[in-house]
Amino acid sequence: MEQHETRNAPCAGLRIGDEAPDFSARSTAGKVQLSDYRGKWLILFSHPADFTPVCTTEFVALAREADEFEKRNCELMALSVDSLFSHFAWLRMIRDRFDLEVRFPIIEDPTLVIGTAYGMVAPKDNDSATVRTTFFIDPDGIIRAMTCYPANVGRSTPEMLRMLDALMAVDEEAALAPANWHPGDPMLRQPPANLDDVFSAKGETDWFLAETSTEDRK
Structure with a gap:
């Protein structure tokens, strides 16, 4: 009988009601620590890669609605495996192309440490090309909702x-x-x-x- 390797799906590592794992990382807005966001809502979301068509439309849409999230005392934070300087170059392209600045932090996660901790990538994946996961984290640091989208469908x-x-x-x-x-x-x-x-x-x-x-x- 053919043997099939077990593979956990994205989002499988955490459940609604779990405390969001703390981390610190470099981002386009400087060093960020998840626990520093206590006292307000936080939406943490991953994207497959910089300079990709669907991700670009998502970031443009979210930047245009940034004030709406701010009115709700909610911060946005993005994550991908791309390097910090790739993020910078992509945001420069978005600004020049769409006349729009993306100011919420985008985290670099080249070693997949954060993505793996959050179940955004399967344990044996070596990239995040299939990941489009969102975590809604409340002011107490508790995960209240999660969504997972395929790479070819935007949020x-x-x-x-x-x-x-x-x-x-x-x-x-x-x-x-x-x-x-x-x-x-x-x-x-x-x-x-x-x-x-x-x-x-x-x-x-x-x-x-x-x-x-x-x-x-x-």
Whole structure:
């Protein structure tokens, strides 16, 4: 029988609810330490390589929306295996081509130490060409959401903002964000945990599928 090598998928190393592994590294904004971002939201995301078409469109889109992330007290931080000077050259090209400066830090990770710690690359990979992973890290340093995209599909910046808004809203209101939720839409109540509340609900689905009210938000 043919033997197949076991290969862990990107994102497999960490789970939602885990503390984000701390690290320090060189970046386009100087040396960064992950733990220095405590007290604010952080979106840490990897990209396959500098000077690639999909990654370039992502960075242009994120730079154009940088103010929206800042309004939400959220920082952006990118990572790839490319060297710091490759990052510099790529950002210069983006500025000259699109008249747009990318100011959020881009980390160099040539030895894959950070990418491996975060499960962005499989343990035996020697590059990150298949990686497009995003971690949403809350002000306490806890991973609250993760997404993994293939190299040939770019991220959705509006969805990144929607995810961030939803995570902040469920914390603030102690409620649930339904499908396609956007700020201003109703949220859902947490279902009760006792049988009396289930039996006393007016409708057959009211006990587990009910929108929050103004009273709930006070």
